[in-house]
Amino acid sequence: MIRKALAGDERAGDWIAREHYPKIIRFLRHLTGNLSDAEDLTQNTFIRANSALAEFRHDSSLSTWLHRIAYREYCHYLRDRREYVEPFPEMTHEFRQRSEDAVVLAAAIQNLPSDLREAFVLQEIQRLSVREAATVLGVPEGTVKSRNHLARTRLRTALEGVWGHPNSAESLETKNESI
């Protein structure tokens, strides 16, 4: 598909964009905390990806490559943002789409420090491997693991305040489990 897109096949390019659009906007939405900015950044991501497709070296999956571009766009967005915006649990129509628990979890994720949030979202929501997440973030794999672990610890603390103390059988570990 990539070769076809590079050869100017618009349908191939369209397919690539469609295939990856939902996961990229989901990723950016969790990083930015709001759908509006996520849509802008997703747009920028695919514009850049379209321009840089010829440079894709197949040393990672296309998904990882797109996540990396998206993450760079997010970093530019953080740098350029001039005003402080509280992490904002989207209210309006999201509550009709998400269950209450999902809204609570999304808000708790938003309240994580950005480095922990990024590692958590990439691994736990986007389901990237440790190696892929490390490639996206540009940090060692050990750093990704420790940030994700710390993120889950903090989430547990935050969620206890909302859901109550989990019983001993419940945990935030999701590795090796299919959900």
Next chain:
Amino acid sequence: MNRYKRALRELRNEVPRGYTSPAVRLVRPALALAGCAALGIVVFSLPVKASAVSLGEVAQAMSRRPVKHTINYDMMLPGREHQSAEIWEADGKVRMGDGNLWVIFDEKGEWAFIPSQKQVAYSEGKHLMAGIVSEGDTLPDLERAIRGKSPNTTVTLSERVENGRRVLELRSRRYFETNFKGQGRKRYAIESVWGADPTDKLPRWGRHYQAVHSENGTSVRMRQVGRSVIDYPEKAPPGTFDVTVPEGWKLRRLPPGIAFGIGTPSGVAYGAGKLTKK
């Protein structure tokens, strides 16, 4: 499965609500709604005459990007003549051409959009504040639907004069709080403002805001985060969105799957592209 895992699974499987394949084409002649940033839009495409520079590919838009800025707009009664749109390039500033055309630009560059197709959207269900409207709602209908439904929502309906025209305006604001352990209590606000012509009271535009805090947290203002336009496609005559590319200008297509909305007084049309001088 515990609550956390269920919630996580839900977040993992989320897709944009308006995400739809290009094969889906629904024609809906009735009233339509363009939602705010938080609402995914189901995209419909109505056939219109192709422009000299065809933007038929725009029909393959995956989702709608909310309009961030506009420089001008006008509200017109149904049945009025709509002029053809023209496009031009902005060299650092946005310039208006003939016709009732909105130009959308962002902080990073200049964009002009050619309306080549009309898109309408709809939403389902009722709501606790005026973030969206449903088919057939007038602003008084919306006001009645919201008032009293939630103690945290305030709603006002008023009429004022804007640019010499009477405008009916519905404003609703909703407050809510979170109180995560370790984070403390935080209060948020979101607001939507809808405007209509007082003669038919049908909403035509909306602006959507969220609370923004200053860096030191001492002051809060509402920042516009989205804009909606409602299309009444049965009112616009054929050829409304015909466009002419000015001599010496050309259109460069954006990558497939990305499209933007542009509003006109008769509603919403979509195009994609960046204008450059030949």
